[in-house]
Amino acid sequence: MRTDALAALRIGEFRALSALGLLVMIAVQAQSVAIAWALYQITRDPLVLGLVGLAEAVPFISLALFGGYLADHRDKRTLMRIALTLMVAASGLLIAVMQTPVRNAMGPWQWLGLVYGSLMLMGLARGLFSPSATALRAFVVPRALYPNAAAWSSTAMQSGMVLGPLLGGLSYAAYGLTTTLWGCAALLVAAIALSLWLRPRPPLSHRAQGQSVMQNIAEGLQFVRRTPVILYALALDLLVVLFGGVIAILPMFAEEILLIGPDALGLLRAAPAVGAIITILICTRHTPTYHAWRNLLLACAGFGAATLVFAVSTHFWLSVAALFATGAFDSVSVVIRQTLLQIYTPDALRGRVQSVNSVFISTSNEIGAFESGLAAKLLGAVPSVLFGGAMTLGITGLIGHRTRSLLRLRVTPESQG
Secondary structure (H helix, E strand, O other): OEOOOOOHHHOHHHHHHHHHHHHHHHHHHHHHHHHHHHHHHHHOOHHHHHHHHHHHHHHHHHHHHHHHHHHHHOOHHHHHHHHHHHHHHHHHHHHHHOOHHHHHOOOHHHHHHHHHHHHHHHHHHHHHHHHHHHHHHHHHOOHHHHHHHHHHHHHHHHHHHHHHHHHHHHHHHHHOHHHHHHHHHHHHHHHHHHHHHOOOOOOOOOOOOOOOHHHHHHHHHHHHHHOHHHHHHHHHHHHHHHHHOOHHHHHHHHHHOOOOOHHHHHHHHHHHHHHHHHHHHHHHHEOOOOOHHHHHHHHHHHHHHHHHHHHHOOOHHHHHHHHHHHHHHHHHHHHHHHHHHHHHOOHHHHHHHHHHHHHHHHHHHHHHHHHHHHHHHHHOHHHHHHHHHHHHHHHHHHHHHHOHHHHHOOOOHHHHO
16 A cells, blocks of 8 residues: 655654654664673673663563553653653763773672663663653554554664664774763763653543552553454564564674674674665555555564574675564564554553553563573574574464464554544
């Protein structure tokens, strides 16, 4: 289906929200690649890389559902500013903790504890930021533009995932860790400034008389459970990325298999996002949501196949191409999933349902990073990724078999209006 590719971008507030998200993603990704490279250089332990993801995921998951409740009951713009301020504070702590004199002044586990503590604060901030920012998007564009807005929001996110690792790797190689982390903090401050362009949004949802916070939060979980298309879309993304993701152990592949440095690691880390951006730009004009469930299953299967290619590759550019393909397939999944969430979720539940989505995403990404690091330590880098790719294909086939009725699903302009 062809649409006006620039439709959502013609709305000024949507442009500001997307630019804000782009800056946050660049900062988070650049910081992530710099910290991961530094930690692996110091420890030579892939499990330490996995624990980086776990340190962010546990507080994120712990706060995300409550963050969704707050997003439905408080001004989303104010919540985003509070979260961004916490991110700046976490970046400042990382700058201090990663200094060599600080590391030398204490034992290795004490120092790692401080690093992980700083990352946990970042995870808490993201748990507050993500539901508010994602839920706000549905209020700044009309329903008929949800697929186009989802594509452009994903473009901004994936652009950040390209620029962040590239800038992080290049900055680390040229200027060192401290300068890179200062640059990340500056981008987060700029994101706070961009939030001034967003209008306040009074909450549409009010807690019922006698209803506890936990009961209120549970409404979002119950809605997801009662809506099969959303439940299975979230579960599919969770399981596929949980087993198929390889981002966390890229420093291990870079140094031990591909024999490259931090600048080339940045390119490797950015490859999935480059594939995603190109694919999403195509999706802005040719939306994949008409045959939504069929295309979602094909995208997940393609992701698993590309992961298997990456596992057996010993050539840098073939590895880049495989990671490019994982990003391309994943981007189709993202556009479809975000469109389904925005279409089927009532306005009063958007924050809570998006928080459930955020928990699933974080579990697949950060807990998946821990799983990747642990599997690489136990099985070795290549066998662990081969196992993950095979699991991805198996899970996609199993869920596809259980959801055959959803193959009839059609998302049209009429279902969005």
